[in-house]
Amino acid sequence: MTEVKAELISVGTELLLGQIVNTNAAWISEQLADKGISVYYHSAVGDNFNRLADVFREAGKRSDLVFITGGLGPTEDDLTREAFQHISGVEIIEDQDTLNKMEAFFAKNNRMMTPNNRKQAHVFKGSKVLHNSVGIAPGIIVDYNHTLWVFMPGVPREMKAIMTEGVLPFLTDTLALNTVIRSRMLHFIGIGESQLEYELRDLISSQTNPTIAPLASEGEVALRLTAKAENNQEAEQLIDQIEIKIKEQVGQYLYGYDNIGIEKKVFELLKQKQLTIASAESLTGGAFASKVVDQGGASAIFNGAAVVYQPFSKISALKMSEELITAYGTVSEQCAEAMALHVKKVYQSKIGISFTGVAGPEELENQPVGTVYISICDASDQHYTEKFQFNGDRQAIRNRAVKKAFELLFYHLKP
């Protein structure tokens, strides 16, 4: 199969003003990737005749398949058809089926069909008209100058309906797509993006099928392996082979696949081992607990949390000793360990985890912003405590502390 080069053009001044986010481009791209069609460019352009014509002309030169969304409505602003006619010379005609449908729609809703509405029934001569099951303006596919042009309304719901019901089946038939693309995500924690890439540098640079793409997110990193093949089985085999090589280098940091997150992984490990957990949180303010409760079925492993944001609430809610707090301060290993132990008792869980530190903006107890202690107290009252120095603002420090806790729990719990 020769590769099909696609590009997407989103039409609408509201995109250029930042009033709406271009979710259409991402959604269409994902659908095309699944079909093995490579998207090389996204563009957004306003409702301006000359600029539309320029962008269309450029797209026709470089792509086999051009998707245009938006600018097909009834108002004078809607210029997509006219601009395409201008660059191609393809005639605009009225589609009788669409017109009938529109008239029925307006009659049914007791609304007057204003003359400008007729414009929504305009299509191109020789085009394929795709029914819009959730709105009025149809999709249009037209073959011009060795490029296939696909026009769809910009309203996401209508675009998705036309794409799913009309465009994708049409493309599958027409392009005789016999390549499948499969992806697998490998998730790592405890290793930074640059170190991961460094360890795998030879593999990444020599690899073309599957490709290996590193993706960093807060506190963890993933690799996306994408294989092209003639069928799913072959694609999966290609991915399996490269995964083995990756594991040889960095397997000890791998925690899961595809849509899993470290929070879910820890949840699964706790569940497997029939362990329950409770958290004592100072600077994180319940953010760890909230992440645990994000998991459906959390009650199997989560007993609760004490957000002890004040020194006195550590005493009143967790029955910690005032002497300990006075002697060591709240930002200390001793305080972290006592919090983890006491929350375990008060909430009757097998494991206790605690967070104490300085989220900022000000220092606390002469400790700099970003200082955080995390302590795990296990089923036999053994303590595992670490001190961290996180960067960033208040939110970033709190988020990093929560993420780090899941990392520590993962390494603590994993077989």
Next chain:
Amino acid sequence: MTEVKAELISVGTELLLGQIVNTNAAWISEQLADKGISVYYHSAVGDNFNRLADVFREAGKRSDLVFITGGLGPTEDDLTREAFQHISGVEIIEDQDTLNKMEAFFAKNNRMMTPNNRKQAHVFKGSKVLHNSVGIAPGIIVDYNHTLWVFMPGVPREMKAIMTEGVLPFLTDTLALNTVIRSRMLHFIGIGESQLEYELRDLISSQTNPTIAPLASEGEVALRLTAKAENNQEAEQLIDQIEIKIKEQVGQYLYGYDNIGIEKKVFELLKQKQLTIASAESLTGGAFASKVVDQGGASAIFNGAAVVYQPFSKISALKMSEELITAYGTVSEQCAEAMALHVKKVYQSKIGISFTGVAGPEELENQPVGTVYISICDASDQHYTEKFQFNGDRQAIRNRAVKKAFELLFYHLKP
């Protein structure tokens, strides 16, 4: 002022695969619109040297100001600098300040700085280097062939910091922007978007300067008033005049301006009234507490929270009566009121607030998913309890409950 024509180029194959939505383009566009700078094109292009070079070349021909985000990281995929060098001939040099900062960062975090990291300190000869206050790779501004080129990392948090702290102030100075555009956000809670628009329909449709743009977000709604004028004072006056008319219609729902959120407003009201609060949370799992702690200085008003996710933890951590839970169940007005009262006592706060309900995916105690009780117990032990039926999935229900609590607290506390 001659019009400045800007365009945005987002670099990254993950955009073209539909793995991420291009929120950067919308955000940058909005900032530029505020400055009176017109954005004519958005593009997204993958990490491919030739295609990057083509897109850069085209942009240089048609725009005065080109923003490029992404492709500045440490890996071999990151080709933005190289592609720009190729089309411009502008030399790449190493920025010593950035390098020093990076070395300090890695040393502080006890991490190895792998050689590929040095690349993040690469800038252009003669460029202005903009400090990245939340990450490593700096922003870069370079003037080449009558176009101003602005390079920023693709990570939204870093891009936003560099844009706000470096790029926008620089553009204001350099372009001597002499039309001012001023915006004011008015935030409302307790009124839906469609009702707000209905109440203000005549005002919104007749208004051109300032414009009135309604913006809905989860559980609240805002109006963005945007005025163009020759100077700030004139713009502010235009906005003041329209604000008065808006307040006549819907002033009772207005809670604040600009960057305030309802969480901050409630924080300020508690602080003004010298009240402290503690929360008892079941389905919300600490999410309310975490939102309170998001505010810097939260310790002035927040004593803590008991995340009592199990019936027995309500008894062990909050000393609630087992009989009450047995008699009424945990998803009940009685349980909600007892939680609010007991958390107030255990955490020694003036106000207690509680959440109990069914986040799903399963029903609980024969109550449907989405049932939530929120109860406020005030300084004189008076209870204010409401029952809600929220729509959506587990996360949506929990988020709505937390937002609703801030709304209830706002109306409870406001003068």
